[in-house]
Amino acid sequence: MAWLKIEEVARKTGLTKRAIRYYEEIGLFQPSQRSDSGYRLYTDQDVQELKRVVDIKEVLGFSLQEIQQFLELGKRIEAYRREYSQATDPAVKRQDIREMREALEQQLQMVEAKMKKMVAFQQEVRNMLTQLQQIEETMEGKGEKRGFDDT
Known part of the structure; x- marks a missing residue:
């Protein structure tokens, strides 16, 4: 496995090294090793x-806190999928699932x-x-008429 240093990761993601460290500091992301x-x-x-964090932030406009909640929900759902057969208390599991x-x-x-806002801006x-x-069409039309008038 090839390990990458923070400089390479910053270049590949478009993030600054400082942003990557900050994401680690707030628990949004952890380096593998x-x-x-x-x-x-x-x-x-x-x-x-x-890159997914960047996309969520840029495309969806989520705050870092919202991104963190979104990613944590994804991890919790994946954990439930893996551990479904080992359910402890079904009522607790149902409540957790309802909350998620x-x-x-x-x-x-x-x-x-x-x-909806993006569609409105697009329009x-x-x-x-x-x-x-x-x-442009009006200007071109006037330019053609002037060209004929000048001859």
């Missing part, structure tokens, strides 16, 4: 996880609200582009 001298060592999987479902439904509502940009094209 540390060298004997304490340097952070990363895998390609770590890079993919950090409610949290995911809230996140889904937040994403849907952001998507605004399209309208502006249409207006600009109309201006």
Whole structure:
């Protein structure tokens, strides 16, 4: 397995080394390993996880706290899938699942609200582009008439 240093990870993810360290500090992300001298060592999987954090932040506009909650829910769901056959108290498990479902439904509502806003901005940009094209067409039309008038 090839280990990557923080500089390489920063380059591949577009994050600064400081941001990567901060994500580790707040528990959003952990490097796979540390060298004997304490340097952070990363895998390609770590890079993919950090890229996912960047995507969630940039595309969805989630705060770091919201990203952390989202990622933790994903981990909890995966753990439940693995441990389903070893259920301890079914009532407790049902309550946990209900809470996770409610949290995911809230996140889904937040994403849907952001998507509506994005669609509205998209339409605004399209309208502006249409207006600009109309201006260009008008200018071209006037330019052609002037060309004929000048001869």
